[in-house]
Amino acid sequence: MTERSSTLIGRDTVLAELRDQARRVGEHGSRFLLLTGVSGCGRTALVERFAAHHDGPVLRAVGASWETTRDYGIIDQLAPGAVDVSDPVAAAERFARHLAGLAGTVLVVVDDAHWADEASLQTLASTVRHHPRLRLLVVATAVEGDTRVPAGIGALLRRIATVEIPVEPLTAAEVAAVAASFGIVLSPPVADTLCRHTGGRVRYVRELLREVPRRTWSRFDPVLPAPAAVSARVRDLLADCSDAARRFVGAVAVLGPAAAVREAAALAELGDEEVLDAVDEACTAGLVVLTAHGPAEISPADSLVRAAVLEIMGPAAAARAYRRAADLVDDRVRRLRLLVAASFAPDQELADRLDAVAAERAAEGAWAEAASLFTDASRLTEDRLLRERRLTRAVDALIGSGDAFGAAALVPEVESLRETPLRNAVLGYLAIVRGRAAEAEARLDRAWELVNVDRDPDVAALICQRHVLHALVRCRPDELVAWADRAVTLAGPDAPAGIEAAAIRGLGLAARGRVEQAKAAYATLADRVRHGAQAQRVLMGRGWLDLTLDQVDDARAALETAVPTTFSGGSTRISLWARAWLARAQFLAGEWDDSLRTVAEAATLLDRTGIVLAGPLLHWTGATIHALRGQWRQAERQLRRIDAVPQEYELMRLCACLARAQIAEARADAAGVLRALRPLAQGWITTHLDDTGSWPWADLYAHALVQQNRYTEADEFLTRRENRVGLRHSRSERARLAAARGRLLGAQGDLDRAINAFDRALTLLADLPLRYDQARVNFAYGQTLRRAGKRRDADVALSTARELFAGLGAATYVSRCDRELKAGGQPGARADTELTPQEQAVSQLVARGLSNREVAAELYVSTKTVQYHLTRIYAKLGIRSRAELAALWGRAGL
Template identity: 30%
Template sequence: MTGRDDELEAIATVLDGGALLLTGRAGSGRSALLEAAAERAAASAIRVLRGAGSTVEADLAYAGLNQLLWPLRAHVDDLGAAHRDALRSALGLDAGPPPDRLVVATAALTLLTRAAPVLLLVDDLHRIDPASAAVVGFLARRLDGSGAALLAATDAGDDATGIGTLAVRPLGEEAASALLTTHFPDLAGRVRRRVLATARGSPLALHELPAALTSAQRSGTRELPDPLPLGPRLAALYGARLAALPAPTRRLLLLVALDGRGGSDALASAGDLADLLPAERADLVTVDACRIRFHDPLARCAVVALAPPGERRAAHSLLAEGADRPERRAWHLARATLGPDERVAGLLMRAAHTHRRRGDAAGAYAAMVRAADLSPRGADRSRRLAEAASVRADVDLRGVSRLLGDARHADPGRRGSVPAAVASAHLVLNDDGDVDTAHRLLVAALDDRDPAHVDALQTLLTVCAFGGRDELWAPFHAAVARLRPGPPTLLALGASLVADPARATPADLALLDDLTGRLHDEVDPARIVAVGRAALFADRMAACREAHRRVVRDGQRGGAVIAVVRALVNLCLDGVRTGRWAEATRLAAEGQALCAPHGYRMLRWPLRFGTALVAAAQGDETTANDLAGRMLGWAATQGARSVTRAAHHVLAVAALSRGDAEEAYRHTIQVSPPGVLAANAPLALWSGIDLVEAAVRTGRHAEAAAHATALGRVAPLSPRLAVVAAAAVATVDPSGDRFAAALAVPGAERWPFDLARVRLAYGEWLRRHHATAAAREHLVAAKHAFAQLGAVPWTARADAELRAAGVATAAGPAVLTPQEREIALLAATGLTNKEIGQRLHLSHRTVGAHLYRVFPKLGIGSRAALRDALSPEGMTTGPDRPESIAHR
């Protein structure tokens, strides 16, 4: 009884005596509610008497009453003579003249009152015989206080009894979805959406529509028919209504149902609006300004399902003649054709390419599969199945292996094609994560004479980006350079901004800006996410967000899943960079939920990377370390160098968050070496400031300076990089002017975490130079920004700086690890970092890193304050600014 709490509550109020009429369309769940009422009554020791209307017995007087009262027939003789004789005659126990209805009704009321507690259930009251219906109405108005109750169900709008009614409405979206999950938990997402849209809250339809599909259709590996097939009970519900219509009406309804666009093609082919009047009177359709609309999607399904196959084919032939677009004509011809037909197959392939250009990967795939079915020659069938497999890989990876197997079987002697290599690469990349095998498949299949060559290069771009190794990129760049007259725009953009954004040219950025400016008119989701991927590391995703959100919304209604996941990846990582961390985490979870069911396992890693980065910055080391560890473990065996770099970036941020500059440096140089923004490593643009800060704090000034110089060369790429580059230079060679220049970059506020880090560093510098008032301003702003982001350890650092600047803040008790406390106690005695390291068998840099974490925890700024801070009285405050501890 999912979603029926209100109805069940209303039913419960009448079980002790009273009557209620349930109204609703067939399939709305009226009968299920009656059954639930019977179970409740039985549990309360209330006797249940059942009856149901039937067209077979509609002309038999008192046939319905016979059903209801037959179990009580032994007690009829206990009634008074007049009541006894009338009721025995009505129930067919005695022969005789027709009894008076009022006497019969009164006798029934007396019998039920004596049998109380009792519940009468009458289903399909609109089909019950008139004599019984009159008695039921009489009883319904007189049961209050009798101990007997009546529940009846009838069609929507019918109120034969004049008693109180309860409309049984369609289930709401949430309840319908829950019901579907309960009975069909493994239904593929787009199949689920289609069923929900067709069922429109009908519980019967929610049970029958999925049951009528094949297991392959339910799992999403086979395309769904349009309209959906009906189950037997749904067919029976609509069959009688359709059979009663005149033949011309049924023929035109079939044309309208197969047209699927409101009847425009149907009317152009064989239409006469007058033929639809009987269907309007039967409440099946509405005709308005030559537009024909089915009241119920199930009615459309029934019209098609109940039509003989020959009539359906003839209708498609008529619709093909009147179709206004080539692809619609191709589809109707394909459905009207029984055997192989190369002409129709060719038309379908052209329709498939039109679908694909419009961003409809699912439509393109369905057309290609049907074209393969209609192909007379094995070679054509094999080629079309392979192309369908490559397109299917964009919709759902499930079923791709079967398609490739069918392609090989159709033409066993055929060598692998470019589309087959594309599909196989997707499978290898996502099933096993084997970057090198996917790369070999694609490189071996490249053939610039094949129309699928550019698709193969786009897939190779993805493989190289995951691999992140120079030797993988070389064949890609060579193949792109061979294209004549030149590579397509998106491929050229990917070869620059996806492969190596640090070396993008002004022309590349101008092209990107032009494409992002036109995304509002773009309909192809693959192009939208490709532009977004190029924009991400050039910090231009702001112009792409709305188009990406549109991809996600459209995809949730049945579009290409891979485009949805890639859009979520771009939006998630953009959210990480721009401080929308809660949104980024939510988008990552949403994307990961789509990956596994549809086979896109590879795309889980950039989503996990986004989650891990947020966790690292917020101080959730358990999550950050766990995800980074899994990334490292997986990438090590799969050759995915970009995933390895991403994991090291996470660990570097986590280390900086907890104040361990030595470990941070160790991880940042795995992303890119100092002084170099590594080729084919886009993450070098994100981790650059981390390397500079870690190098400075561990005394590696030459490395820090070299890397700051490298960042300065890419500053023109975006305002964020201009902020980062200026901050890097200021960190290496601090001056107020350099920090101020970083903060003055137009649009710097779009990257709140980066900006807050600059403010923190600037505040430290100002306080060290005794500009306390100005220092407080920047430190307060940094603390507020960190707190807004939930960056707990960074908030604590800013808080400690504020206390050192003489600002009273709410501080909790310091909590030191055993090793931190041991190092702090030794430092309090006056030992240098080197002396402490020798005593504890640690490097002086490790000692310095530990003390760097200890000072903010204790709220102090110098070694001189350690002794007091380590005493019970001084564990939370300290007036001084941290001195440089890296070289002590």
């Protein structure tokens, strides 16, 4: 298998730095660059790529471990016979004279400079320092972390280097790109596995992609070997070790990372004196490393060395060692894993033990560990029906842990099994997290049709709990509560299915208007489920509810706690939802930089897990912030990520609509807002969706109707919404609707009632930490007052809005506030003094390319008013077209 591309993936930044340093040679004189990185990180390939495009002479030398004591060995490679002195300063003079006859910038490449002789390095350093006009660029590469390298040479290299450039390991995404160049598609989890196994070292990534059978990469849990070259090196190192050291290295490989030295010694059958010598010998050889955690712990040097050692031991010897090791360790799960590693044939007794522990871990919500244990139990089970059930449970646990890619890799195998209620429930669960609503509904309905509730209540409860998730993202609160109640009844309140259903049930209650009941349910559940992975689910659900009730600080605290997956193996799926809602909470509280960081972190997790269901919710927040900051390319990028997956679920479509509407509003495109929100206004989502007002779309729609002069429609729409508003609605939703009503009343000329509506909106928001909502209401208030001729009052509202928007970094609205203030006559406007403030604002927007309708929406005036001002502007400035106006503004630097 060969690579299809010669691109150095993930190395653009380093290559750019090398090119920049080469340019500096011409400006500032000779330089010495040091490229450092772990063995196999691709230093040599990088320098060779750089040298291949260098416009000038290139001299090369390579260090070797057996030549470190040969003085001037490197210099002799670069300039054979040119230096025959014993003093590095004099040698530098001779070497400089040799280089003086070469034209252009001379590139000297010293690969593996950590094995260079000291005299040569001193000569190169003196040449760079004392002959800056030579236009000499020395690029040396050196390995990090190799204990065999003389310490003095490493220190010397760092002392003489002008610049040190680290070559970092590849990321998982870059590893996937390398695999793609081989024609191999890696799922994000498998790319992450390969990245961790190789330490991101590109040499070993490429070697494994060439050596490992292609079918291995389609597995969700590939067991990867060491590259042949690593195995050969480890074999040579072991051959040079004593028998005691070899046995000790083998024991450490069997026990795995962070093993106690005493365990390794016992497994290797070494006495106290022998083990000290063995540890020292193995560490010196670079086969093991001591760790700093707790009592003396030791680990294989890395995953590749461990794989090589186990391969060299052979299957039989390794299996015997695994069984002996299982008798030495105390941890139950670790003991079982060692026994699994020793098993090459079905073992019913071991499979049953694995299944029992897996069920316990699943009951605690530790799905990742449960998935691994169920998978091992399935592999060791001979009975076909039992094996199929355990494999199906493994897939279910993988989904629960958030590994949709790993679960999807097993789908062909699961689909080939006989049809059972559990099989359909698991495949329906996977369809949910992958955003496939129709498939999920069909699978779950079929599972419920097949299950015998009396004979198999646990599976029936599991199906109910999956229906709860499905109803949640379909925005069907009545169904959600009904299925949750069934799940709790069938499983019991303390069973996993019962707890998970209860953790979501409160959201359904709130959506039905039973907010107090929902809050009480979460309080009871939180008291009962305080620890473990299930607590993560409760915290996420409670944080979601708090956010819909304007309890932003409480929501943020709960969601921040639900983000980590350290809850005894907590779910990545729950963590992803918690991050999506945390980003929303941070946005509402005005912590936009934190919100964008949360979005970025969650987006990486989203890509790695394959849980597309949460994507639109996450990217809606990112798109909103970027649009409000005028970062249009980033906003559109977020929107493209939303559109990259089918939006079958109502929750996904809702967030997509809101993202488009927010971008359109930030662009002052009222018609675009109406287009984006039309599906919501037409009611394709159940009316229960807005019973808490948790989705801020109605005011966007109403404001846009007013800006389009569709007053009758706006009045009818707001009346319908207001008739449904009660105390169960959040204060923020009532404030938003009041502000929209104020804008409509102002547009209709009823200023007194408009002022009352805006004041009511601001009162509702007064003690809430919703800075963006406060800014929006003040902005609409100021626009309305300015249009009514109340310039002084308008300035107060607009200045308040501007200050709030500026604090958030909402550049689009800061500019809009400035234009409103100028149009109102506030001093400081930059424009031709012949124009009135309103004419200045109109002319600036027209010069930017906005149509009359868009200018009218931006300034909150009619299109006739815009045309009137435009006619006067043309007459005052002596121009006849929009193009001339744009040119005039351009010359003015405005």
